[in-house]
Amino acid sequence: MQFMQNAVSSSRPTLRGISSMATRQLLAELVQMYAQRSDGEIAIESVGGVDAAKRVQAGEPFDLVILASDAIDKLIATGHIDASSKVDLVHSGVAVAVRAGTPQPDIASENAVRQAVLAARSISYSTGPSGVALVKLFERWGIADLIRERIVQAPPGVPVGALVARGEVELGFQQLSELIHVPGITLVGSLPPEIQITTTFSAGIGSGSTQAAAAHDLLEFMASAQAAEAKRRQGMEPA
Numbered sequence: 297m298q299f300m301q302n303a304v305s306s307s308r309p310t311l312r313g314i315s316s317m318a319t320r321q322l323l324a325e326l327v328q329m330y331a332q333r334s335d336g337e338i339a340i341e342s343v344g345g346v347d348a349a350k351r352v353q354a355g356e357p358f359d360l361v362i363l364a365s366d367a368i369d370k371l372i373a374t375g376h377i378d379a380s381s382k383v384d385l386v387h388s389g390v391a392v393a394v395r396a397g398t399p400q401p402d403i404a405s406e407n408a409v410r411q412a413v414l415a416a417r418s419i420s421y422s423t424g425p426s427g428v429a430l431v432k433l434f435e436r437w438g439i440a441d442l443i444r445e446r447i448v449q450a451p452p453g454v455p456v457g458a459l460v461a462r463g464e465v466e467l468g469f470q471q472l473s474e475l476i477h478v479p480g481i482t483l484v485g486s487l488p489p490e491i492q493i494t495t496t497f498s499a500g501i502g503s504g505s506t507q508a509a510a511a512h513d514l515l516e517f518m519a520s521a522q523a524a525e526a527k528r529r530q531g532m533e534p535a
Contacts, residue, residue: 308335308336308337308507308510309506309507310336310337310338310339311336311337311338311339311359311360311507311510311511311514312339312340312341312357312358312359312360313338313339313340313341313358313359313360313361313362314340314341314342314343314348314351314352314356314358314360314361314362315340315341315342315343315348315361315362315363316342316343316344316345316348316362316363316364316424316497317342317343317344317345317455317474318345318388318422318424318471318473318474318495318497319342319362319385319386319388319473319497319532320342321473321477321530322386322473322526322527322530322532323340323342323362323518324340325526325529325530326517326518326523326526327340327514329517329522329523329526330514330517330518333517334513334514336510338514340360340362344423344424344451344454345363345364345367345423345424345425346423346424348361348363348367349363349367349370349371352371352376352377352502353371353374353376355376357502357504357505358502358505359501359502359505359506359507359508359510359511360499360500360501360502360505360511360514360515361376361377361499361500361501361502362385362497362498362499363497363498364424364425364495364496364497364498365384365495365496365497365498366425367425368382368498368499368500369382371500372500375503376502376503377500377501377502377503378500378501378502378503378505378508379500381499381500381501381508381511381512381515382498382499382500383498383499383500383515383516383518383519384496384497384498384519384535385497385498385499385518385519385527385534385535386496386497386527386532386533386534386535387494387495387496387497387532387533387534387535388471388472388473388494388495388496388497388531388532388533389471389472389486389487389492389493389494389495390426390430390469390470390471390472390486390487390492390493391469391470391471391472391475391483391484391485391486391487391531392409392412392467392468392469392483392484392485392486392487393456393457393460393467393468393470393475393478393481393482393483393484394460394466394467394468394481394482394484395460395461395463395466395480395481395482396461396480396481396482397482398466398482400482400484401415401416401467401484403484403485403487403488404488405488405490406488406490406491408488409487409488409491410437410439412467413434413437413439413443413467414439414442414443416443416446416466416467417446417466418446418447418448418464418465418466418467419443419446419447419448419465419466419467419468419469420447420448420449420450420456420459420460420464420465420467420468420469421447421449421450421456421468421469421470422450422456422469422470422471422474423449423450423451424471424495425493425495426469426470426471426493426495427469429493430469430493433491433493448464448465450470455470455474455475455478456468456469456470456474456475457470457474457475457478457481458478460478460480460481461478461479461480461481462480468481469487471495471531472486472531472532473530473531473532475531476530476531496535497532497535498535499515499518499519501515519535521534
């Protein structure tokens with residue numbers, strides 16, 4: 297999924313970026329805000345985070361890359377992102393959703409969430425870092441084998457909320473930012489603090505970018521206090 301913003305007519309090449317789906321709505325809003333103060337076109341494609349990292353790793357040229365912090369670090373280590381350009385943008389937590397009109401489970405405590413998972417006929421979570429952390433949580437609880445057959449893995453780039461809305465999944469876990477705009481679901485709430493899974497999303501400039509100065513200006517704006525309200529509106533906290 298890609299969005300493009302054209303502030304005014306400009307001869308400058310399009311600033312091209314890639315991100316995971318978790319930050320898609322936020323980036324669309326921030327780019328629109330930035331376009332009011334800068335010229336040139338900005339096109340950011342949002343796909344599954346795993347696929348985004350693979351494309352950058354394969355050498356596809358991007359001026360900007362916005363992914364989970366550890367994914368950015370790996371791309372820096374392989375020389376695909378300029379190490380000096382990395383900036384943390386937001387902290388994003390995981391929430392729980394059910395299909396609209398269905399009963400909402402108690403998720404007020406760690407034990408309540410564990411019981412809700414055990415009672416659910418089907419469970420889904422993303423392929424990103426929050427999904428990896430959930431698997432570890434289920435293993436720590438000693439229920440991973442018990443629920444293995446009930447797990448519906450959302451394909452990269454497909455929101456867990458969409459599976460929940462269609463009734464394919466009873467209990468969905470995903471970044472709050474990816475659930476708040478999905479129709480047909482009820483947002484039960486965020487995971488309780490003792491088991492909350494927080495992912496930091498960071499950005500960096502592609503090592504082969506020919507528009508490093510323009511990319512740096514955009515990242516500086518995205519990390520500024522001016523962007524804080526938009527981040528909270530999209531279910532995230534400024535980093």
